[in-house]
Amino acid sequence: MVVRQDTHGRYSLNDLHRAAGLEDRHQPAYFLRNDGVRALIEEVQSANLQTAPVEAVNGGPNRGTYACRTVALRYAAWISAPFEFKVYKVLEDYLDGRLVPATPALPSGYIDALEALVVAEKEKLRLSEVATQQAQQLEAQGRVIEEQRPAMEFLERFVKAKGSAGVRRVAKGINRRQNDLVRDLLRDRVLYYEGRHLVPFAKYQDKGYFVVKLGEKNGHAFTHARFTSAGVQWAAARYGREAPCESAARLLPAAPQPAAQLPLLPESTQP
Known part of the structure; x- marks a missing residue:
């Protein structure tokens, strides 16, 4: 005998x-019309106000x-004494641990469909991730x-301009501090100081990375190094940073200017 229970434990x-x-x-309907049964249901209801002792489910599987245990046992007694005894016997066996409630087996097709659904949901989650x-x-x-775009535009515009640029402008264009770039160029023996001004070693001037410009200040003539377009590309590849700190494209003049009009390195950069 298999007797179902609902979520509230009613039979x-x-x-x-x-x-x-x-x-x-x-039929249960005849049983529930009995006056004595109604009185019992009212007593059970007064003792437990949270769950109704009897409830009818009109649709679904x-x-x-469904009735609480007290009403269900009364129903068994109402049917007949022999049936009441059988119900009590089953109840005793269950309470004493001699009877394990049966677990209804799911159809194999349902299990296969459920497993396929789980696999599909896992794959959907994986693809989403x-x-x-x-x-x-x-x-x-x-x-x-986007971060590299200004530096790239600076390089492209400078190469197309076929001009030259001082150390300060190139340092900004490749996102380096001017003093740090000068320090690296001195360390690698690319440039050296001649008086107060930087000039290239012959090796790098011969490669076309620098040109030496003449300038005049306070009546004194001097020479200083300026990067060519090839030198700018070389410096960007060797000393440049990935993320520019400002728009380097604005640092390049529209046309090459005379050396005397370009800013010189501050005196603090002397060795």
């Missing part, structure tokens, strides 16, 4: 009716009438491109 009177032989005169990671990577790449 199916329809299952008890079926176990008793399904006689028409033993679990439709039927992959798509999110790819979107984040593309966004990060886009930010890097």
